[in-house]
Ligand SMILES: [Zn+2]
């Protein structure tokens with residue numbers, strides 16, 4: 001029998017099952033347990049990707065103060081893991097050039113020092129703090145440094161624009177999701193695909209400029225991240241997983257261009273309608289960005305990425321934290337409880 005038939009049948013059944021959800025999503029359907037307004041963090045209250053390590057321009061408390069002043073209530077503090085692989089000499093030169101306030105040792109001592117700083121701000125009463133790393137997607141191919149990853153509450157994989165090479169596309173995400181699912185068998189924590197969509201646009205626009213082509217001539221079809229069938233494959237892979245897709249602030253650089261906007265909506269809206277879960281983030285590194293109001297609704301609204309889509313990871317992080325506390329309590333002698 002032709003192998004395509006059962007796959008098509010399975011997918012048709014899946015569509016039939018999800019069609020109800022999709023149409024309800026159109027009517028502002030809310031996920032169970034997300035109907036109480038105070039029980040859902042609004043998009044601008046969330047930042048699941050705030051660079052707070054070696055590239056930090058001010059002390060950590062002041063850095064978080066800036067985010068809180070703009071309304072943040074939940075933050076995943078993180079740093080690029082590969083920065084800790086510099087030699088002490090490379091680090092000193094790089095730090096001097098970047099005029100960073102932060103200073104950490106390189107290697108495992110740096111991981112510990114950074115996370116000790118993150119722990120020191122976790123007692124803040126005005127914001128929920130979680131700890132993470134941003135890891136290059138290439139490390140899913142070449143091998144991961146597991147010790148620092150095991151210290152994290154959540155991990156984001158940097159989907160690269162691959163400037164000068166093939167830009168990220170649907171196959172990139174499908175491959176990374178399969179690899180992350182394998183990784184989560186050893187490390188059961190939430191994982192995020194960082195900024196896939198704007199990275200493709202960045203690559204295409206830079207390539208066009210480098211080749212003397214007007215970026216305004218790039219068509220929606222060329223910007224489109226997914227080819228036919230890939231969104232359905234991704235939806236099936238992500239369904240019920242603890243893997244999230246990030247809408248980072250880079251999106252706003254492109255969203256007001258009607259061609260980019262059309263591609264973003266065609267790529268993202270069907271995912272959101274089918275129940276794919278997202279995160280929002282500033283991906284802030286610099287003071288100027290940290291002082292600018294964060295307005296994710298501008299590009300999340302039209303692409304169907306609602307607060308409900310972005311609260312699942314918060315609920316999961318809170319549940320994991322609560323479970324860890326219960327385990328720690330259970331391990332204490334009875335008299336101390
Ligand atoms: Zn990144």
Ligand SMILES: [Zn+2]
Pocket residue numbers: 049051134283
């Ligand atoms: Zn980043």
